Amino acid sequence: MHGSNKSVLLQANEAIVAGDNEGFLSHCTDDIRWTTVGEGTLEGKEAVRQWMKSAYATPPRFTVDRLVAEDDMVVALGTITADGDGGQPTELIYSDVWRFRDRKMVELNAFVIQPIR
Template identity: 30%
Template sequence: MKTSSTADFLRDFNNAFFSGNQQFIEQHVTDDVEWIMVGASQLKGKQALVDAAFGMQDYTQLDFEVEMVVAEGLSGAVKGVMTATGGNGRKRKYCYSDFYEMSGEGEAKIHKMTSFVVEIKKEP
């Protein structure tokens, strides 16, 4: 079965996000993008998103795996796991789910992201 182009795009977006490809992210979000991090904060605007996502993260200390992508039309969701290694060498593992809404004008760009992130304290 062939993956939809929206699903491929969301997979590419996650890869860019977690590998520190700021240029890709900037090119594929609207100027008024909204990023809601449930339970933490809400950001509005491309620069706010870029500052939060790329401000202090060391991408050499971050591993991730996209486990599932679901997409239809101009919306979709990505579920995955990421592991961050802190300066003290301690690894922290998180499950994440991101929900995306895209604009439909010209080349589709993300205009709203809603992120749920939960730290995994103990493996099942």
């Protein structure tokens, strides 16, 4: 998997978990388009950087259950635990659909929901 889009995504996720937002952003193109379906779209690396400062002030924890890759796309399925309202840990289920260009992440469509318990 060395050098593959899958490995790039795993390295980027490791940077987020380590609180290294700049390490994550080093895997993104300057013109990244980050859409969280139902919430909105961020245009460009600087917009993502500013969003991450607050959204990832406390680094989330990821569990990647499956990665599926075809051509320039990688789909990640898993769970994420992040601080919710009042700082309480919240578990979310996600499906991230990433598009790559030259081994860099250029577009994200993130589907994130809270499981029904």
